[in-house]
Amino acid sequence: MWTLHNRGPDRRRDGLAAEFMRDLAGFTGAGYDKGRSLFIQALWVVVSRAVVERIWCPPVLRVRILRLFGSSIGNNVLIRDRVRIHWPWKLHVGDSTWIGVDAWLLNLEPIRIGSNVCISQQAFLCTGSHSMESATFEFDNAPIRVHDGAWIAARATILRGVTIGRGAVVGATTLVFKDVPDGTIVCAPASVAVPNAASSLATDGTGQ
Template sequence: MTLLDASKTRPRGGGPSFSLGNRLFRVAWMLGWLLLARYTPPPLHGWRRQVLRLFGAKVGPGARVHASVSIWHPRNLELGERVLVGPGARIYNQGRIVIGPDSVISQRAHLCASSHDVNDPLFQLVLRPVTIGRQCWVAAEAFVGPGVTMANRSVLGARGVLLRDTDEDGIYSGNPAQLLKRRALRQT
């Protein structure tokens, strides 16, 4: 993906941050999702997986993405096996977002893989990938910020704001999210 230099394109004045090809692809993507997936019934997860793959997402078997999910760029998305992305979740993946197997992104959660260089007077866009490990849970309306890695089996509580990497099995909550305790997983 071609990220443009803010000193040349002046995005704060209305100029683009991405190439024309990127912008045209996203228009096609938004129309494709709207026409092919946005209004599909909840059980049609297999169909929505195919639509995502058609537009370049890597989607594992059994992944379930609800029709009301917002995905900025499917080519920057990788979903592991049996991932669940709940209703109204926002995947703002200008940068790459990877969600590991058996993880849950709950309703209206927000994953964001970009920011701006605060030391640049033009606020140059910076892409910072987000990685969600296996068996993680991002609860309702929580936010995972740019460059964050959630370690395997970690949890971010409802409306939490995660700006730093987590430890395995950690349960985090608050704004900014803090470690509350460790998961004590039962044997199944």
């Protein structure tokens, strides 16, 4: 159900801001294929929580379990504890890649990671989204590709449909919503030093 509101110039579209009341009860999930039966989905959730994500699970065993559930994983891959992988059958990893503690691969659609890639701690790769134009908030998902030699630094977020080029670097906490070309470095805004208020008062002679 659409409702039009005039919410000022920052929300205008063709002179009016278009806004609608969402009908989440009507959500269908159309177009999203989970890729496995409900039984396999449930089995993965149990095994992932009970074994794969645990610190005591050897990395070699972790990789073997992921392969059993359909992941394509190359040689010499290191996946640390507490890494969350939504659907292992939608994960493809090349050789000699590292995935750090607390990384989250929300792969409703495939995530393809090349060789010699480093995905650091708490990085978030999210293939899922929703359509803003859909009153029932239907999915708007798309795959993610990370090419050989790239580095996704700590707490960086990669959104749906993005390709990270060969040798590219995504700095810590950076939000990426469009493709990053080969060899490019993208970084979040750096912090800015603000003079201490007490020091400022002392220097301008107004301090007591």
